[in-house]
Amino acid sequence: MSLVKHYWLALVGLAFFISGCSEQNSLYTLQIEGRTMGTYYQIKLAEPKANLPNGEALQTKIDAVLQQVNQEMSTYISDSELSRFNQHSANNAISISDNLALVLEASLQLSEDSKGAFDVTVGPLVNLWGFGPEGRPEQRPTEQALALTKAKIGYQHLSLSSGKLSKDLPELYVDLSAIAKGHGVDRVADLLEAEGLHNYMVDIGGELRLKGHNDKGAGWRIAVEKPSAEQRAVQKIIEPGDNGLATSGDYRNYFEQDGVRYSHTINPNTGMPIANHIVSVSVITPTSMMADAYATAFTVMGVEQAMRFAENKQLAVYIIEKQGDEFVEHISSAFVPFVVQ
Structure with a gap:
């Protein structure tokens, strides 16, 4: 979902296969x-019983697709494509796969469009503030440590041309956690389409792609969670249609020191955790990949800049901001049609 730091691991083996079929209007649900x-990950398919695929065989194909995504883009697999690039300290260009190039091209374009609010090289700052795998520091980073770490990041140091990737900063480290999970959702959706399945919901850790209808013959409906660490409740119900959906939240992952709350979302431009009172951003776009990336960018931007950007680009964006003890909603004009009244 975002530069809020998703921990990337290799596929951890086949979880036991779960199939549930519930009859409504002669439609059944197959859940994997x-x-x-x-x-x-969770995939739901809604079809007449005769059209449902063999669940175990389909899950094998799904796992193979997700394993490939990991092998291309995980920073936790030492010999993944991305890890090999990160370990490469020279400035000569390296040929990369079409899939990795697709994700990086989208990342670099959004970095430009968002004026650096989205930056896939921000990982060292995330680690410095203790939201990465190295754990939380006992003290707030010093100004010197911040300056040294900021000197190691910057999407401007990445160059992608004709399927070849290079960097002009030897220590530059790329982490695609803010976009690649959404891309994985899209890859699974592509697989389902290729299998002739057109009524589905694909969910990987909260990043979604939806198509067609559920087993009631109606569009898929999704609950946006109330941004509260104290309770689990529904803030709003939406029906995203045939689109991708991502939500970035900032209300459960933070730490406090000396009365100051430090968010897990880092602003690449300042090197500091965001302090703009945004607690949740939901974005609907045709692909889960871009919804995933936009949700992070808008979280960093802040309400005013994010809503201006959304209206200019006609993007469907729903932001929840905490003002004192109240939650204030900001809804772009393109998001309104998706809200279930």
Whole structure:
């Protein structure tokens, strides 16, 4: 979902196959669940019983697709494509796969469009503030440590041309956690389409792609969670249609020191955790990949800049901001049609 730091792990093996069929209007649901990228995945298919595929065979194909995504883009697999690039300290260009190039091209374009609010090289700052695998520091980073770490990041140091990737900063480290999980969702959706399945919900750790209808013959409906660490409740119900959906939240992953709350979302431009009172951003776009990336960018931007950007680009964006003890909603004009009244 975001530079909020998703922990990327290799596929951790086949979780047991779960199939549930519930009859409504002669439609059945086939549900497949597993683990990938350090989180869960869940796929629901709604079809007449005769059209449902063999669940176990389909899950094998799904796991193969997700394993390939990991092998291309995980920073936790030492010989993944991305890890090999990160370990490469020279400035000569390296040929990369079409899939990795697709994700990096989208990342670099959004970095430009968002004026650096989205930056896939921000990982060292995330680690410095203790939201990466190295754990939380006992003290707030010093100004010197911040300056030294900021000197190691910057999407401007990446160059992608004709399927070849290079960097002009030897220590540059790329982490695609803010976009690749959404890309994985899209890859699974592509697989389902190729299998002739057109009524589905693909969910990887909260990043979604939806198509067609559920087993009631109606569009898929999704609950946006109330951004509260104290309770689990529904803030709003939406029906995203045939689109991708991502939500970035900032209300459960933070730490406090000396009365100051430090968010897990880092602003690449300042090197500091964000302090703009955004607690949740939901984005609907045709692909889960871009919804995933935009949700992070808008979280960093802040309400005013994010909503201006959304209206200019006609993007469907729903932001929840905490003002004192109240939650204030900001909804772009393109998001309104998706809200279930």
